[in-house]
Amino acid sequence: MLRPGSPLRRLVEGGHGTGxxxxxxxxxxxxxxxxxxxxxxxxxxxxxxxFVELSAVTAGVKxxxxxMEKAARDRDLYGRSTVLFLDEIHRFSKAQQDAxxxxxxxxxxxxxxxxxxxxxxxxxxxxxxxxxxVALTSLxxxxxxxxxxxxxxxxxxxAGAFTLAPDARDHLVxxxxxxxxxxxxxxxxxxxxxxxxxxxxxxxxxxxNPAPITLAHVEQALAHAAVRYDxxxxxxxxxxxxxxxxxxxxDVDAALHYLARMLEAGEDPRxxxxxxxxxxxxxxxxxxxxxxxxxxxxxxxxxxxxxxxARLILAQAVVHNCLAPKSNATxxxxxxxxxxxxxxxxxxxPVHLRGSGHARAARAAGQxxxxxxxAHDEPDSVATQQYLPDALIGADYYHPKPRGFEARMVxxxxxxxxxxxx
Numbered sequence: 001m002l003r004p005g006s007p008l009r010r011l012v013e014g015g016h017g018t019g020x021x022x023x024x025x026x027x028x029x030x031x032x033x034x035x036x037x038x039x040x041x042x043x044x045x046x047x048x049x050x051f052v053e054l055s056a057v058t059a060g061v062k063x064x065x066x067x068m069e070k071a072a073r074d075r076d077l078y079g080r081s082t083v084l085f086l087d088e089i090h091r092f093s094k095a096q097q098d099a100x101x102x103x104x105x106x107x108x109x110x111x112x113x114x115x116x117x118x119x120x121x122x123x124x125x126x127x128x129x130x131x132x133x134v135a136l137t138s139l140x141x142x143x144x145x146x147x148x149x150x151x152x153x154x155x156x157x158x159a160g161a162f163t164l165a166p167d168a169r170d171h172l173v174x175x176x177x178x179x180x181x182x183x184x185x186x187x188x189x190x191x192x193x194x195x196x197x198x199x200x201x202x203x204x205x206x207x208x209n210p211a212p213i214t215l216a217h218v219e220q221a222l223a224h225a226a227v228r229y230d231x232x233x234x235x236x237x238x239x240x241x242x243x244x245x246x247x248x249x250x251d252v253d254a255a256l257h258y259l260a261r262m263l264e265a266g267e268d269p270r271x272x273x274x275x276x277x278x279x280x281x282x283x284x285x286x287x288x289x290x291x292x293x294x295x296x297x298x299x300x301x302x303x304x305x306x307x308x309x310a311r312l313i314l315a316q317a318v319v320h321n322c323l324a325p326k327s328n329a330t331x332x333x334x335x336x337x338x339x340x341x342x343x344x345x346x347x348x349x350p351v352h353l354r355g356s357g358h359a360r361a362a363r364a365a366g367q368x369x370x371x372x373x374x375a376h377d378e379p380d381s382v383a384t385q386q387y388l389p390d391a392l393i394g395a396d397y398y399h400p401k402p403r404g405f406e407a408r409m410v411x412x413x414x415x416x417x418x419x420x421x422x
Contacts, residue, residue: 373385
């Protein structure tokens with residue numbers, strides 16, 4: 001992202017002054033706590049720049065125009081560039097975003113706009129086309145750990161006055177959920193609890209006599225019990241496996257327990273939602289086709305809403321998966337078909353099923369549609385003809401289970417097979 005020559009690196013390091021080819025404006029898109037504001041301040045530190053910060057929550061067109069007018073004066077009189085940092089730009093209406101265009105286009109300002117919403121839908125196309133789009137992702141646990149360690153030691157943070165126990169650090173990092181700002185808030189809260197817990201007369205801690213921050217202090221500050229769950233280790237896979245197998249086994253209580261365990265340990269709710277979608281198709285499928293609809297709707301809703309409300313959506317989808325009748329018929333069917341393809345059982349597509357070029361050649365040879373029978377011209381819209389390649393005639397992949405909605409498919413598929421294959 002900040003590699004030499006990249007647009008963001010040029011933006012941070014500065015350009016050629018005014019009127020020449022210099023740094024472009026930028027749209028910083030990402031979840032909270034991923035460094036959007038920090039990057040904006042880095043941009044502003046380049047020599048010869050003035051930094052102005054506005055929030056789309058409180059600012060209006062008048063505020064934007066005031067900044068533009070002053071930026072034009074600073075550029076013309078003093079040769080200074082103005083960096084306008086606009087937080088939550090997605091809250092600006094189309095008309096308000098239009099007001100930014102002249103200043104951005106004429107480079108009166110270097111716009112650095114931050115948003116947590118998809119810019120494709122929340123920012124007008126002319127503004128997007130004049131800016132570099134920088135997508136930021138949630139920080140990894142290792143990166144959050146570095147932020148916490150720096151805050152413990154830095155003079156602008158706790159200045160070495162506290163130590164953080166390893167299990168307390170792991171718990172704090174896990175609950176931050178990739179949000180650096182949240183991790184710092186959590187650390188500050190835990191330090192406050194540790195300070196209150198010091199014995200009387202000890203004096204305020206400093207680098208020569210630091211106070212310990214324990215797991216109990218972090219738990220008390222954050223009101224979360226430490227859950228034994230390693231998002232990168234065996235416990236992660238064990239709990240996820242137990243979650244999936246509980247849904248497969250129709251045990252609602254067990255599935256909800258493992259759901260709660262993952263959520264309380266800071267697991268990404270989008271990861272959980274994807275597992276539910278997979279389960280709806282692998283374990284239920286045609287026994288209850290609405291389970292997949294519920295799961296997909298839950299996955300999209302979770303992405304839009306986030307925690308803590310996402311727990312309700314996930315729980316609803318989990319309960320649906322557990323209570324639905326189960327069938328793995330489509331799962332075994334596609335696996336069997338793939339196994340045959342990998343074994344070389346394919347062969348050419350039957351002539352009458354081939355594309356329009358082959359159909360034209362067949363008509364030229366006097367064969368209507370190359371022998372293809374149009375299903376809608378037949379009784380019940382079912383045409384008796386060969387669909388599988390010669391090498392797979394008689395292949396039998398799909399075996400519907402006599403459960404739930406799929407029970408209707410048992411006789412239906414038997415009848416279709418007899419009609420299709422004569």
